[in-house]
Amino acid sequence: MEVGETSIPSTASKPLLRALAGEILPAPPFWLMRQAGRYLPEYRELRRKTPSFLDLCLTPELAAEATLQPIRRFGMDAAILFSDILVVPYALGRTVAFREGEGPVLEPLRTLAEAEELTRDGVAERLRPVYETVRRVVTVLPQETALIGFAGAPWTVATYMIEGGSSRDFAATKYWAFSDPDGFGVVIDRLVEATVAHLSEQIDAGADAVQLFDSWAGVLDEASFRRFVIAPTRRIVADLRKRHPATPVIGFPRGAGLMYRAYVHETGVSALGLDTSVPPEIARKTLQSLVPVQGNLDPALLMCGGAALEDAVATIVACFRGGPFVFNLGHGVLPETPVAHVSHLAELLRRAP
Numbered sequence: 166m167e168v169g170e171t172s173i174p175s176t177a178s179k180p181l182l183r184a185l186a187g188e189i190l191p192a193p194p195f196w197l198m199r200q201a202g203r204y205l206p207e208y209r210e211l212r213r214k215t216p217s218f219l220d221l222c223l224t225p226e227l228a229a230e231a232t233l234q235p236i237r238r239f240g241m242d243a244a245i246l247f248s249d250i251l252v253v254p255y256a257l258g259r260t261v262a263f264r265e266g267e268g269p270v271l272e273p274l275r276t277l278a279e280a281e282e283l284t285r286d287g288v289a290e291r292l293r294p295v296y297e298t299v300r301r302v303v304t305v306l307p308q309e310t311a312l313i314g315f316a317g318a319p320w321t322v323a324t325y326m327i328e329g330g331s332s333r334d335f336a337a338t339k340y341w342a343f344s345d346p347d348g349f350g351v352v353i354d355r356l357v358e359a360t361v362a363h364l365s366e367q368i369d370a371g372a373d374a375v376q377l378f379d380s381w382a383g384v385l386d387e388a389s390f391r392r393f394v395i396a397p398t399r400r401i402v403a404d405l406r407k408r409h410p411a412t413p414v415i416g417f418p419r420g421a422g423l424m425y426r427a428y429v430h431e432t433g434v435s436a437l438g439l440d441t442s443v444p445p446e447i448a449r450k451t452l453q454s455l456v457p458v459q460g461n462l463d464p465a466l467l468m469c470g471g472a473a474l475e476d477a478v479a480t481i482v483a484c485f486r487g488g489p490f491v492f493n494l495g496h497g498v499l500p501e502t503p504v505a506h507v508s509h510l511a512e513l514l515r516r517a518p
């Protein structure tokens with residue numbers, strides 16, 4: 166660099182970070198939730214060689230490869246660390262397994278005594294391979310490509326820990342939360358601490374931004390949403406800001422509906438992930454006026470392709486392009502999605518407006 170030239174921090178040139186900082190860009194930066202995964206033949210190949218999904222997440226060489234696969238094919242503006250929200254319960258000492266066709270299986274956590282045994286002390290130690298993955302990825306990513314770290318938000322992670330896996334009605338979690346909010350609060354508190362530790366380590370290792378996935382935020386009544394979604398998220402955001410003031414935090418409270426605005430106002434997130442059910446025009450007026458937004462194409466439209474996909478992409482881009490915006494799906498890529506449809510989406514977005 167010549168003397169007298171202004172030094173621009175390297176992150177300033179990354180379109181994702183510019184949009185998350187509030188800049189309006191001529192074409193929206195994009196990435197896709199679950200952009201690494203089973204719709205990619207090279208991921209299925211990697212997965213065949215690694216029977217345990219948790220081993221895949223905890224082997225830096227393989228997890229870095231999975232992180233980079235979609236970037237090589239489609240050149241998204243951001244890579245998302247290949248890992249899972251359930252590595253945190255694992256690091257807290259719970260048993261976590263992923264079974265073919267069954268999804269995640271955890272040993273259900275049901276008592277206060279079990280909750281009190283959860284300590285964040287082991288988190289950074291047990292998840293060291295995840296941070297090593299981040300270090301490997303940042304050394305090889307193109308300069309303009311951001312790396313997003315992530316964690317599940319406490320409410321969503323608690324549902325998996327208490328139910329013992331996926332659930333339809335969250336009966337056990339709600340029973341505990343509603344009948345003994347202080348006892349359930351111990352689980353949430355431990356998850357807040359573990360999540361701050363986990364995200365901080367990812368940022369120290371080189372993640373440019375982090376996203377909090379609250380996939381089941383939408384199943385709570387207003388008072389419970391404030392207590393178990395907003396309050397823990399606010400604590401996480403505040404703690405991260407103290408340690409890493411420049412790192413954007415994207416909140417994704419899926420299904421929050423009419424609570425999206427309170428979530429933005431009260432948590433302090435830097436940007437907001439919108440799920441598929443949020444009407445773009447309403448989001449433009451009531452949410453994008455507060456923070457940069459990200460979303461929200463239905464993953465099923467990406468699976469379908471054709472005119473249905475093109476029309477929906479055009480509608481979303483036309484709606485949000487006047488404000489800070491990151492194009493994404495409203496939930497994760499479906500395993501049945503043809504790779505060609507993702508390439509086509511990337512071309513449509515590069516061509517925008």
Ligand code: CP3
Nearest residue numbers: 198199200201202245246247248249250268269378380497
């Ligand atoms: O590409 C990326 O987005 C990064 C990696 C990532 C995975 N999971 C990999 C994964 C991310 C960000 C997640 C987040 C995650 N994990 C969430 C929040 C987002 C959401 O989908 O709501 C949740 C709820 C989980 C928990 C989880 N992990 C479930 C319920 C399942 C089983 C269902 C399924 O899709 O198989 C997983 C497994 C999982 N996580 C896979 C991948 C690629 C599939 C595992 C396989 O290869 O067999």
